[in-house]
Amino acid sequence: MVFFTTLILSFGEIQLLLSEKVEYSILGISAVLFLIALCLLIWQIYRYCTRFPVLQRAVNILSADGPSAKSGGFQYATQTRDSKMEVHYEELSHRVSPGTSCTNLGSSLDLDSMADLEEEHIQGSLRFSLFYDQLQSRLVVTVLDAQDLAVRDFSHSVDPFVWVRLMWAAREDAEQCPLHSVLDEWQTRLVKKSSCPVFGDQFSCSLAEEEVSRVTVRFEVRDFDKYSRHGILGEARVPLNSLKMSYPLELRQDLQVPKKDMVGEALLSLKYLPTSQRLEVGVLKIRTVCHSNKTERALYARISIICNQCKLRHQRTTQKMCWEVTVFNEVLTFLLPDQHIRECSIIVSVFELQPSKKSSKRLIGNIHLKKDKTSENPHWELMMQSLRQPIAEWHFIFI
Template sequence: MIFFAVLGLSFREIQLSISEELEYSILGISGVFFLIALCLLIWQIYRHCTRFPVSQRPADGLLARSGGFQYATQTNDAKMEVLNEELSHRLSPGTSYTNLGSSLDLASIADVEEENIQGSLRFSLFYDQLQSRLVVTVLDAQDLAVRDFSHSVDPFVWVRLLWAEREDEEQGSMQCVLDEWQTRLVKKSCSPVFGDQFSCTLAEEEVSKVTVRFEVRDFDKYSRHEILGEARAPLNSMKLSYPLELKEELQVPKKDMVGEALLSLKHMPTSQRLEVGVLKIHTVCHPNKTERALYARTSITCNHCKLRHQSTTQKKRWEVTVFNEVLTFVLPDQQIRECTIIVSVYEIQPSKKSSKRLIGHIHIKKSKTSEDEHWKLMMQSLRQPIAKWHSIFI
């Protein structure tokens, strides 16, 4: 009996020791899981606090810049105020800015109706012969149109120098953008005062081949920038040996042809594929420009929503740049038949970072009222590539 009593006591001690080990093991495992969950929670909080949500808007809305231009907007109004203040302080003469919309896609700007154009723009032009510099100063605007829903306007001015090979270029001939700038943003003002000055190195014999194009735009951080009107100043008939101040009434914006592109289209309904070939791009090059490269970005949109996009490789820019690249998009047949093809051509300077500059766009689409000729030929010749030259506009 004594033996069995001792044996039972030993069994109880063994059971007790096993229970303690299990208890500590469970506590240890629980502690590890707790630390992991705590780390995940801290990481999610950090991501939420540092995230910049992309503004919800149609795909043809201003996008990325840059290019098309898509930019991230902070929902915090205070952060947006700080951003706008930084933009204003960073604006200085002789520098190009891409904060309010460097890419400025043609598809990203709301269509302008003639009856909505009103107001005027005051600016000054001056050519400094000693330094061979053209100086452009945007002074102010007067009586701009306001938005119907907010009864206010947040204007800024986009300035482009358009250069043609000859002074007597006919209407519709190719030009190139020598330089472009944007003024600071003035909030809630129908008669904003800008006072921003920009300059560009330009030989005296080149001045007469330049046209200065001013586009007054209404900034909208949630949707598309709206063009309020434009003013143009051809320099071939002006004497700029002294500062010349001008005041022009705003007009309906016009597109300028800045090149041509040879594109091919092929639709394969069985495999639900759309092939867009970027074959050649013909542009006007200013002789004084340093080495540049080109690439094309093709976007497929449907009902103002971007579905797919692809870009070609970068090629050294020549008068005629050869790509011979085919971009393939796999989409449902219904979307292919209703989509819009937007080919955006960009110029970059390989030696500089963030030097991307939009050259222009090509739109190929089928709408309820009209059908692009190239699109029609593609649909009539299924499974066969159809090539055609298209004008590039900006």
């Protein structure tokens, strides 16, 4: 008792030794810290209240075509590579990432370009000009403006931009051999809240004169959405084999329903093990069109499983140097519960990149294997009929 009493007296003596100026200083610092903490609390509450409606709207847009995902679900995925199994556990996230930037609008086109979209409102027109410089062997494409684009129902506005692709046919007669290759692609600047945007963006690339007749310029007008997939407003196509472009040729075309181009084939294998609830997707071979002016490049495939309109954790193959037929022979394994295997989709996205350059990844195309209540892919049906046996089939790659 004496020891504790001494401590109390000593502490009291220290307090008595403090001057009145120091006491007021401590009181002022405490008040400032309290005000800072209060401001941080108010700012966090304001941020939450303003952010939640935007996220809720984005989730509603994503789930408008089907039932909403159940919260609290888990996704289990394993990847088989060199006879080693790695198990990953990841909780499904229903929040939409706002990471898409206006400087790279095509970064979020990976998954929405392969979905079976049925656009109801395709209207408006696009004005552009084409010019081929024979002296420099260059094709110049200028996107001028668009008129009377369809607006979104909920906001009555549209944020358009144009994605331009040069589609090169493997043969001059594209109807007999519809395989295409993307020689080059560009995107215009984003014009916010305008159904009659003016772009004025000009692009050019080297193109031999004998190759001009095999090129089709594809203009795809899209509506930028930061929190969801970009909307499709329509497209315009111009085959260059029937045009005289010795002088700048200005054209205006009405927008049409977008069509997909076949850019290759992939040999995929599917196997489902009901006891262990494993889905094995094998990427065996990929055949693409190799243009003569293409530099050395590598390929890889990314596989995503979509269940109940929610993207589960994806996996990717290793990089392989690109040949006319690139051999992978890799199997990626996903652990899926029974309720997920009954209604899900497999998205196989093929990318190319140049090993000598950083950030040179470019989407070649996608394969979409769908299974839902109303339709079923034939390959998926064969897999379910031959459980525990790998079933391999060739699939076209579209973009």
